[in-house]
Amino acid sequence: xxLKTFEEYNHYVRQYADSLEMKYLRRKTLYISVIFSMLTxxxxxxxxxxxxxxxxxxxxxxxxxxxVFINLAFFKYDNIFMDIKLGIKVTTLGIYLLxxxxxxxxxxPSIFAILFVVYALVSIYQDRTTxxxxxxxxFLIGSVIIIFYPNIxxxxxxxxxxxxYVYLFIAIFVALLSLAFSILIKRKQYFYYQIAKIKxxxxxxxxLLIELKANYKRSDxxxxxxxxxxxxxxxxxxxxxxxxxxxxxxxxxxxxLHDVDVDKFNNYSSELLDSIKRLSQLILKENSKIHHLIxxxxxxxxxxxxxxxxxxxxxxxxxKHVYDEKYIKILTFAVFYTSLKMPKIYLDKLSxxxxxxxxxNHDFKHLFDADILDVYLDNxxxxxxxxxxxxxxxVKT
Amino acid sequence: xxxxxxxxxxxxxxxSGELLKLKVSLVLLFLFLFGIITIPVSIIGEFSLExxxxxPSIFILLFLLSLAFLVTNKLxxxxxxxxxxxxxxxxxxxLGSSHLYGxxxxxxxxxxxxxxxxxxxxxxxxxxxxFYGVIYIQSIGNSLLGIEATSxxxxxxxxxxxxxxxxxxxxxxxxxxxxxxxxxxEEYLSVKKNILLYQNKALKYNEELNERYDKKExxxxxxxxxxxxxxxxxxxxxxEIDSQTIDELVEFYFFLHDKNxxxxxxxxxxxxxxxxxxxxxxxxxxxxxxxxxxxxxxYAGRFQDSYHQETKIRYQYHINxxxxxxxxxxxxxxxxxxxxxxxxxxxxKWGRVERTLSHEEIKTLFTSNAFRDxxxxxxxxxxxxxxxxxxxxxx
Numbered sequence: 175x176x177l178k179t180f181e182e183y184n185h186y187v188r189q190y191a192d193s194l195e196m197k198y199l200r201r202k203t204l205y206i207s208v209i210f211s212m213l214t215x216x217x218x219x220x221x222x223x224x225x226x227x228x229x230x231x232x233x234x235x236x237x238x239x240x241x242v243f244i245n246l247a248f249f250k251y252d253n254i255f256m257d258i259k260l261g262i263k264v265t266t267l268g269i270y271l272l273x274x275x276x277x278x279x280x281x282x283p284s285i286f287a288i289l290f291v292v293y294a295l296v297s298i299y300q301d302r303t304t305x306x307x308x309x310x311x312x313f314l315i316g317s318v319i320i321i322f323y324p325n326i327x328x329x330x331x332x333x334x335x336x337x338x339y340v341y342l343f344i345a346i347f348v349a350l351l352s353l354a355f356s357i358l359i360k361r362k363q364y365f366y367y368q369i370a371k372i373k374x375x376x377x378x379x380x381x382l383l384i385e386l387k388a389n390y391k392r393s394d395x396x397x398x399x400x401x402x403x404x405x406x407x408x409x410x411x412x413x414x415x416x417x418x419x420x421x422x423x424x425x426x427x428x429x430x431l432h433d434v435d436v437d438k439f440n441n442y443s444s445e446l447l448d449s450i451k452r453l454s455q456l457i458l459k460e461n462s463k464i465h466h467l468i469x470x471x472x473x474x475x476x477x478x479x480x481x482x483x484x485x486x487x488x489x490x491x492x493x494k495h496v497y498d499e500k501y502i503k504i505l506t507f508a509v510f511y512t513s514l515k516m517p518k519i520y521l522d523k524l525s526x527x528x529x530x531x532x533x534x535n536h537d538f539k540h541l542f543d544a545d546i547l548d549v550y551l552d553n554x555x556x557x558x559x560x561x562x563x564x565x566x567x568x569v570k571t
Numbered sequence: 572x573x574x575x576x577x578x579x580x581x582x583x584x585x586x587s588g589e590l591l592k593l594k595v596s597l598v599l600l601f602l603f604l605f606g607i608i609t610i611p612v613s614i615i616g617e618f619s620l621e622x623x624x625x626x627p628s629i630f631i632l633l634f635l636l637s638l639a640f641l642v643t644n645k646l647x648x649x650x651x652x653x654x655x656x657x658x659x660x661x662x663x664x665x666l667g668s669s670h671l672y673g674x675x676x677x678x679x680x681x682x683x684x685x686x687x688x689x690x691x692x693x694x695x696x697x698x699x700x701x702f703y704g705v706i707y708i709q710s711i712g713n714s715l716l717g718i719e720a721t722s723x724x725x726x727x728x729x730x731x732x733x734x735x736x737x738x739x740x741x742x743x744x745x746x747x748x749x750x751x752x753x754x755x756x757e758e759y760l761s762v763k764k765n766i767l768l769y770q771n772k773a774l775k776y777n778e779e780l781n782e783r784y785d786k787k788e789x790x791x792x793x794x795x796x797x798x799x800x801x802x803x804x805x806x807x808x809x810x811e812i813d814s815q816t817i818d819e820l821v822e823f824y825f826f827l828h829d830k831n832x833x834x835x836x837x838x839x840x841x842x843x844x845x846x847x848x849x850x851x852x853x854x855x856x857x858x859x860x861x862x863x864x865x866x867x868x869x870y871a872g873r874f875q876d877s878y879h880q881e882t883k884i885r886y887q888y889h890i891n892x893x894x895x896x897x898x899x900x901x902x903x904x905x906x907x908x909x910x911x912x913x914x915x916x917x918x919x920k921w922g923r924v925e926r927t928l929s930h931e932e933i934k935t936l937f938t939s940n941a942f943r944d945x946x947x948x949x950x951x952x953x954x955x956x957x958x959x960x961x962x963x964x965x966x
Contacts, residue, residue, distance in 0.1 A: 179873060179874050179875060179876055179877075180873045180874070182876075182877075183872075183873045186882060186885065189882040190882050190885070190886065193882055193883065194755075198751055202747070205743070205747060209740060209743065213736060216732055220725065220728070220729060220732075223722070223725050224725065281717065281719050282717040282719070282720050282726060282729065283671050283715065283717045284715065284717065284720075284726045284727075284729035284730045284733070285729055285733075286671075287674070287675070287678065287730070287733040287734070287737070288733055290678050290733070290737055291733050291736045291737050291740065294736075294737050294740040294741050294744070295740055297744065298740070298743070298744050298747065300748075325717075325718060325719070326717070327671060328717065328718050329671055329714060329715050329716060329717060329718070339671075339672040339675075340671065340672060340675065342608065343672060343675040343676065343678070343679055346601065346605060346679055346682075347678060347679055347682055349601075350601060350679070350682050350683065350686055351682055351685070351686075353579065353597060353686070354682075354685060354686040354688070356579065356582075357579065357582045357590070357593075357594075358688060358748075360582050360583040361582065361583050361590075362748075363583070364583035364584070365752070365755060366755075368759065369755055369758065369759055372759055372762045372763055372766065373762060373885075373886040374886075375762075375766060375869050375872060376762050376765060376766055376769075376886075377872075377877045377878075377885070377886070378869070378872025378873060378875045378877060379766050379769045379770065379773070379868055379869075379872050380769060381872065381875040381876075381877050382769075382773055382868060382871060382872055382875055383769045383772055383773050383776075385875070386772075386773050386776040386777060386780070387772075387776060387924075389776070389780055390776045390779060390780055390924075395914075400905070400906060400909050403905075403909060403964055403965060404902060404905045404906075404909075406964055407905060407960060407961075407964040407965070408901070410960060410964070411957060411960055414960075420898045421898055421901070421902065424898060424899065424902065425902070428902075452894065452899075453899075455893050455894060456893065456894065456899055456902055456903065458906050461876070461877070461878055462878055463878050463880055463893065464893065464903060464906060466878065466888075467888045467890065467893075467907075467945070468906065468907050468910045468911075469769075469916070470765065470888050470945075471888070471907060471936075471942070471945045472910075472911060472916035472917070472928070473765055473768045473769070474936055474939065474941050474942055474945070475916070475917060475928060475932060475936055485767075485854075485860065485861075487853070487854035487861070487862055488854070488862065489756075489759070489760070489763075491854075491862035491865045491866055492862070492866075493855075493862075493866070495586075496586050496588060496589060497851070498851050499848075499851065500810070500812065501807075501812075501816055501817055501820050501848075502820070502848070502851045502852065502855075504803050504806045504807060504810075504817060505799070505803050505817065505820055505821060505824060505852075505855075506855050506863065507802075507806070508798075508799045508800075508802035508803040508806070508821075509799050509824075509855065509857070509863060510863065510866065510867065511802060512795055512798045512799050512802060513789060513795075513857070513867055514867075514870065515798070516789050516792075516795060518777070518789070518871075519777055519780050519781070520773070520777065520868075520871050521867075521870075521871040521874060532870070532873075536873075538866075538870065540584050541866060545810075546806060549806050549809050549810075550806075553805075553809075556805070557802055557805065560798070560801050560802060560805060561798045561801075561802060564794050564797050564798035564801060565794055565795075565798060567794055
């Protein structure tokens with residue numbers, strides 16, 4: 175049994191999870207641009223009231239516009255600005271530098287908290303490296319101001335403890351929010367992974383269903399006859415409409431391509447190759463996307479669930495639900511493991527090494543209770559032998 | 572501490588209850604450290620005697636209550652009390668001092684509330700705290716003036732505005748996260764529902780094929796049962812837990828495969844322990860759509876060779892994703908119709924997947940709103956306009 179398909183599965187899941195993250199990250203660049211622009215309005219008013227000249231205020235406005243432009247460019251033109259994470263980091267750095275110059279310009283303790291507001295704004299990205307950068311910049315710029323511009327945070331009631339406490343507060347603020355966002359980001363990425371996983375699981379489940387169905391039918395799917403039927407249908411359709419038949423040529427090519435490997439046309443011109451590839455998408459085969467699409471569509475039929483109503487027990491299936499007793503967790507591990515050792519119509523019997531590899535190196539390890547998993551990893555050989563011994567009796571009988 | 576850090580590291584795999592417990596533990600730890608470090612402030616701060624005695628006592632009481640609720644697993648209550656403790660601490664400093672850190676503590680407390688990632692808690696407690704903060708600045712603003720400041724009004728407005736902005740930005744953050752999570756969750760559950768439907772059919776095919784080849788289902792094979800029992804006993808021995816209970820549980824588990832679980836659940840003669848195990852085992856049954864089968868099928872599915880398509884459109888099932896050309900889309904629509912009319916895709920009255928869809932059923936399907944995720948409105952119109960032709964050539 176090949177584990178290549180396992181690797182392909184992981185590849186698709188990782189790619190889709192990454193693309194989901196990028197999609198939401200791109201969307202967040204838009205939100206941040208809007209919030210950032212809105213925040214600029216009261217800041218400009220404050221600067222005006224502090225008596226700053228228009229030229230000075232203009233520099234701030236231009237800087238904001240530039241950052242917003244960078245964000246929007248990454249949002250809108252993803253084909254040119256592909257490395258969105260770079261754009262996010264540039265924006266983060268820019269926002270912090272702007273806020274630092276505001277603090278230095280205004281020279282008032284009241285504006286110091288803008289660093290916290292900037293932190294909140296940047297945290298919307300919920301990106302791991304940006305969060306680290308966010309923490310570093312807050313701490314660094316906070317320290318620069320406290321050390322090099324101590325008069326900024328001095329109020330009329332000057333107190334010696336003040337600097338220490340401001341430092342302490344920044345440290346607690348950063349520590350708490352780092353923890354909060356570390357948990358949030360981990361869970362968000364896990365959720366993206368779960369979405370990607372269930373989408374790929376759907377593809378694989380449909381494929382399993384297709385194969386089981388073919389087994390059950392005792393015959394292959396006869397899709398090539400569909401082309402003749404559609405040819406007759408389109409003939410009459412075009413005659414009735416009095417139009418030239420655009421389907422015949424397509425159907426002929428699709429029919430000819432049905433049992434041909436499209437890769438063999440690789441030396442054709444790119445234009446022709448593109449047309450062949452496009453039409454090859456329309457070939458209805460056992461393992462084709464269209465077949466998957468049709469089977470998925472059939473689940474929308476109204477009477478579909480008449481036979482067995484579906485029960486959804488938990489959002490994420492696993493063998494380690496907190497409300498399950500340890501006994502249940504042990505039993506379910508034993509059932510799962512032994513079932514993999516049994517030859518089934520849809521899955522051959524697996525060796526102990528194959529099971530170990532797939533559990534240890536793939537996400538399956540997260541499905542089990544950590545203690546039970548440890549027992550298995552420490553004793554996999556023994557457990558496997560135990561099951562093999564029992565099942566070999568089955569073969570003998 | 573090590574366990575806490577380990578839990579933070581693996582927080583993505585925690586259930587929501589476990590996660591809340593972790594968060595409350597961390598907040599209480601912070602609260603404890605924060606209390607210890609900042610209590611000296613009370614010595615040099617300008618507190619009245621009542622404030623010096625009353626508020627720290629309240630703080631200690633709230634802290635102990637939070638801890639007690641945490642230990643007794645009343646997690647939501649513990650969360651609320653940990654917030655009250657921090658609010659108590661904030662009030663202690665803001666009432667007794669006129670320093671900048673009183674103001675900054677408002678941000679820290681908001682941060683604690685943000686940490687719980689609960690939108691309603693944030694709106695209520697966070698909103699109340701910001702309201703308090705605005706009044707606080709209004710009343711003691713003159714002592715928060717910078718040494719070079721000229722306008723009290725402007726200084727107050729900046730203090731209040733930044734506090735409000737912080738609150739609003741995190742509120743927006745929550746709303747965005749919640750809405751993204753809701754959309755993804757909806758998508759997740761809809762795919763999961765589909766998978767369970769495929770599983771129902773796959774199980775039926777499997778059952779029919781086993782019958783055809785005169786094979787018993789694995790849960791009816793004695794060697795399978797005995798093997799499960801031995802592995803369970805082995806793991807129980809390592810844990811040094813009662814192997815008698817695990818033996819009985821294995822027996823009960825396989826016994827349930829011959830019974831109607833819903834009927835047993837209703838039975839009044841069932842003892843509470845059996846009922847408890849029954850409720851826990853139901854989702855792991857091998858003879859029905861279950862979490863056990865979902866995981867086994869997910870595992871088996873990974874050995875399946877699937878079609879290859881770029882990830883961007885791999886999981887999109889609208890016929891437009893296969894071709895933008897109208898003629899191509901009509902061909903795809905015809906495939907779908909022929910398949911539905913000729914291939915059994917539905918359960919018949921005997922519970923076998925032997926039934927094909929009738930023309931009327933296909934029409935209902937094509938015209939349903941849910942089907943706009945598969946075919947476009949113009950595809951549907953094409954079908955309606957040429958319904959007779961579809962019937963004539965493909966039935």
